[in-house]
Amino acid sequence: MNFHLLTNYLDLLDEEYGIKALDVVVTKDHEIVYRHMAGHSDHEGKIPVSAEDRYYLYSCTKVMTMTAVMQLIEQGKISLYDPIAKFLPEWEHMRVINDPFDAVGPDYNPRKNDPSHYTQRQVRVIDCMSMSAGLTYDLQSDAIQELLKEHPAATTREVVAAMAQMPLLYEPGTRYRYSMGHDVMGAVIEAVTGEKLSDYLQQHIFGPLGVTDLTMHLTQEEKKHLSALYTFDSKTGKIEPIPMKDFFRISDNFESGGASLAGTVDGYSTVLCALANGGVGRNGNRILKEESVAMFTRSVLTGKQLEDFRKGRFLEYSYGLGVRVKVTPAGYNGWSPAGEFGWDGAAGAYALVDPFNHVSIFYVQHIMNFSQVYSEVHPRVRDLVYKGLNR
Numbered sequence: 001m002n003f004h005l006l007t008n009y010l011d012l013l014d015e016e017y018g019i020k021a022l023d024v025v026v027t028k029d030h031e032i033v034y035r036h037m038a039g040h041s042d043h044e045g046k047i048p049v050s051a052e053d054r055y056y057l058y059s060c061t062k063v064m065t066m067t068a069v070m071q072l073i074e075q076g077k078i079s080l081y082d083p084i085a086k087f088l089p090e091w092e093h094m095r096v097i098n099d100p101f102d103a104v105g106p107d108y109n110p111r112k113n114d115p116s117h118y119t120q121r122q123v124r125v126i127d128c129m130s131m132s133a134g135l136t137y138d139l140q141s142d143a144i145q146e147l148l149k150e151h152p153a154a155t156t157r158e159v160v161a162a163m164a165q166m167p168l169l170y171e172p173g174t175r176y177r178y179s180m181g182h183d184v185m186g187a188v189i190e191a192v193t194g195e196k197l198s199d200y201l202q203q204h205i206f207g208p209l210g211v212t213d214l215t216m217h218l219t220q221e222e223k224k225h226l227s228a229l230y231t232f233d234s235k236t237g238k239i240e241p242i243p244m245k246d247f248f249r250i251s252d253n254f255e256s257g258g259a260s261l262a263g264t265v266d267g268y269s270t271v272l273c274a275l276a277n278g279g280v281g282r283n284g285n286r287i288l289k290e291e292s293v294a295m296f297t298r299s300v301l302t303g304k305q306l307e308d309f310r311k312g313r314f315l316e317y318s319y320g321l322g323v324r325v326k327v328t329p330a331g332y333n334g335w336s337p338a339g340e341f342g343w344d345g346a347a348g349a350y351a352l353v354d355p356f357n358h359v360s361i362f363y364v365q366h367i368m369n370f371s372q373v374y375s376e377v378h379p380r381v382r383d384l385v386y387k388g389l390n391r
Contacts (some may be wrong), residue, residue, distance in 0.1 A: 001033055001034075001388055001390035001391060002388055002391040003026075003034045003036075003384070003385070004388075005016075005384050005387060005388065006024075006034070006036070006381070006384040006385060006387075006388050007036055008058055008130060008348060008382075009018065009380060009381070010022060010024065010036055010038055010050075011038055011362040011383055013038070013261050013377065014038070014039060014198060017239065017372060017373075017377070017378075018239035019039070019239070019365055019367065019373075020039045020040060020043075020045070020228070020230065020239070021038070021039035021040055021041050021049050021053075021227050021228065021365060021366060022037070022038050022039060022049070022264045022363065022364065023035075023038075023051075023053070023256070023279075023363075023364050024036050024037075024038075024265075024361070024362070024363045024364075024381065025269040025360075025361075025362050026311070026359070026360070026361050026385050026388075026389075027263055027264070027269060027273040027276065027359065027360045028358055028389065029277070029358045030273060030277055030281075030282040031164060031268075031282075032201065032359075034170070034385070034388065036104055036356055037050070037051075040149075040228075041053045041227040041228060042228050043228045045240040046166065049227070051264065051265065051266055052098070052225050053139035053225055053226070053227045053264065054213075054218065054222055054226045054227065054263055054264060055227055055260045055262065055263070055264075055265070055349065055364050055365075055366055056226075056246055056247075056345075056346075056347055057099075057228070057261045057262055057263065057268060057345050057347075057349050057364075058247075058248060058259045058344055058345035058346035058347055058349065059259055059344060059345045060261065060268065060344065060345040060350075060351050061182070061256065061257065061258055061259050061260060061261040061345075061350045062182045062257070062258050062259075062262055062322055062323070062343050063272075063275075063322075063323060063343055063351055063353075064178060064201055064205060064214075064261060064271065064323035065182050065185055065186055065189070065197070065201075065258065065272075065277065065322070066129065066182070066185075066296070066321060066323060066352040067189075067190070067205055067271070067287065067288060068184060068189050068197075068200055068201060068204065068205060069125075069129065069185050069189065069321075069322070070195070070288055070292045070295065070296075070321070071204060071205075071287070071288060071292075072163055072189065072192055072358075073292070074288070074289055077192050077193075078180045078188065079081060079125065080124070080125050080126040080129070080193060080321075081124055081125065081126060082124060082125050083122035083123065083124055083125075084122070084123045084124065084128060084184060085122060085123075086187040086366060087162070087187075087188045087191040088157075088160065088161070088162045088184070088187060088188065088191060089279075090143060090161045091123055091164045091184075093118060094118070094119045094122075094123055094134075094164065094167075094168055094172070094335035095117065095118055095119065095142045095167040095168065096116060096118075096134060096167055096168040096169070096170060096171055097110050097115065097116050097167045097168070097169065097293075098114075098115040098116060098117060098118045099114075099115075100170075101169060101170040101174075101175050102224055104169070106177060106308065106311070107161070108136075108169065109136045109138040110138075110141075110166060110167045110168070111113065111142055111168060112141070112142035112143055112166055112167070113131070113142075113164060113297055114167055116141065119134075119168065119172060120171060121171060121172045121173055122172065123172045124173070125170065125182075125185070125188070126300065126321070127172045127181070128181035128182070128184045128185050128306075128320055129171050129178055129181060129182075129185065129300075129317055129321045129322040129366065130176075130300040130301065130317060130320065130322070131176050131177060131178055131309075132172070132173050132174070132175060132176050132177075132300075132305055133168070133172050133173075133179065133181050133184070134168030134170045134172050134174075134175075134177070135163070135168065135169070135179035135180050135181055135184070136169055136170045136177060136179050136180070137175070137178060137179050137180055138166075139248070139250060141163070142166065143162040143163060143165040143166050143168050143238075143296050144159060144250065145160040146162070147159065147384050148250070149281035151251075152251060152282075153251050153252055153253045154250070154251045154253060154254060154301065155198060155251075155253045155254065156183075156186055156187050156190060156196070156254050156255045156256075156257075157187050157190060157191070159183070159187075159250055159251070159254050160183060160184050160186075160187035161187075163180065163183075167322070174304070174305070175304055175305055175308050176304075176308035176309045176319065178306040179271070180257035180258060181258075181322075182256075182257040182259045182322060183257045183259075184257075185224045185257050185275065185322070186255060186256065186257025186258070186351075187257075187300075189257070196255060197216070197257060197260075198215065198216040198217065198260075201216075202215075204287070205237060205271060205287050206267070206271070208281065208285040208286075208287055209265045209270050209274055209281040209285060209287065210270070210281070210283050210285075211270050212267070212269065213263045213264040213266070213267040213269075214262075214263035214264070214267040214268060215261070215262060215263055216255045216260040216261060216262070218262050222262075223244075225362065226244055226262075227243055227366045228244075228366065228369070229241070229243070229244050229245070229347070229366050229367075230242060230366060230367040230368070230370075231332065231367065231368040231369050231370075232367060232368070232369045232371075232372075233372040234369075237365055238301050239370065242368070247260075247346065247368065248260070248276070248346070256381060259274065259345075260348070265362060267363050268349075268351070268362055268364075269360065269362040270282070270351075271287075271360070272342075272351055272353055272360035272361075272362055273360050275287075275289075275293055275296075275355065275360070276353045276355055276358050276359055276360040277352045277355070277358050277360075278290035278293055278355060278356055279292065279293050280330055281297060287333055290355075293353075293355050294355065295320075295321055296320060296321055296322075296323050296341045296353070296355075297320070297325060297339035297340075297341055297355065297356075298320055298321075298325065298339070299319065299320050299325050299327055300318070300319060300320050300321060301303045301318050301319050301320075305319075305320055307350055307357075313374050313375045318330040320341060323341040323342060323343055324341060324343050324344075325339065325341045326338050326339060326340045326341070327338075330386075335353065335383060335386030335387060335389075336354060336382055336383075336386055337354060337356050337357065338357075339355075339356060340352055340353060340354040340355075340356075341353050342361075344374060345377060346368060347365065347366045347367055347368055348363075348364070348365040348367050348370055348373040348374075348377075349362070349364045349365070350362070350363040350364075350373075350377075350378045350381065352382060359385075359386075359389065361381065361382060361385050362363065362385075363377075363381050
């Protein structure tokens with residue numbers, strides 16, 4: 001193994017893009033084979049990046065929520081084809097807007113009183129996991145805002161119940177739209193287990209692996225270690241510092257299955273490492289069966305769904321059970337194998353799990369609205385990791 005090309009690339013990211021802080025961990029066969037930090041964790045450039053730094057992980061939360069769902073599937077408490085209404089009764093009678101999906105466009109967010117009709121299909125677990133339920137990512141929807149006016153400290157179950165009042169964008173299971181399906185599954189986890197989502201993750205995933213620094217509720221002490229936050233300003237074309245904010249926090253009591261986690265690179269990488277090794281952590285504790293991990297390596301989308309997904313940046317990938325899944329083989333624009341899976345986050349975090357070679361990659365930065373990290377930096381980091389592993 002030789003990762004000098006990766007190190008050279010990472011060290012140039014500030015000069016090339018203005019990325020002021022980053023941290024990367026690569027594991028193989030339970031061992032950390034590469035770790036590199038660059039930059040500073042404060043806006044002033046005085047405090048070097050360290051392993052103690054915390055980051056808002058945003059949509060990298062989704063990988064952890066799906067791991068929890070898969071645990072419940074193993075236990076027979078959930079089936080992929082169960083209707084969501086089996087666990088959340090308010091999802092029994094759903095509506096879908098009258099206008100066809102292609103007519104309103106993929107970015108349209110329905111209003112509560114849009115002309116609509118009852119769906120012909122139930123929203124199922126697999127629909128929420130695969131982003132094909134007809135939901136959107138509208139945190140400002142009519143129903144959520146009405147709820148927050150009456151209950152500013154609304155819980156996860158209350159927010160997801162409000163979501164059921166909104167008409168869907170298309171008939172469940174027919175198209176793809178990036179959405180709050182993982183948040184719905186967070187509420188399902190709570191309904192099935194009787195535990196808060198954060199408690200479930202700690203007791204059944206993080207705790208067994210010895211992880212203590214991933215959380216949905218940062219303490220005041222932990223907030224002191226948050227890496228400085230930035231955003232890409234489209235007007236100036238530059239990455240600019242901004243005040244610290246958790247952008248996806250609907251209320252203090254809402255625990256988003258799609259975006260609430262924050263913590264350290266070491267903590268998150270420890271879970272990825274377990275998934276890359278058949279569900280067994282480096283401490284020997286198992287969080288998933290190997291067969292369950294294998295289910296993450298398969299695509300769910302077909303036809304129009306896959307076309308919808310690939311209108312973005314994922315030409316080598318499809319979407320599976322709540323995660324991105326590579327469908328092109330190793331050697332095509334990269335060295336990672338078909339079946340490697342993961343996701344990314346709104347501030348630029350990137351997770352990759354390769355259970356075939358027992359490899360995991362976790363890259364983190366703290367920059368909002370920076371699309372080039374997904375189309376350029378993440379694929380380049382991935383390819384250079386595999387090149388380094390094979391040298």
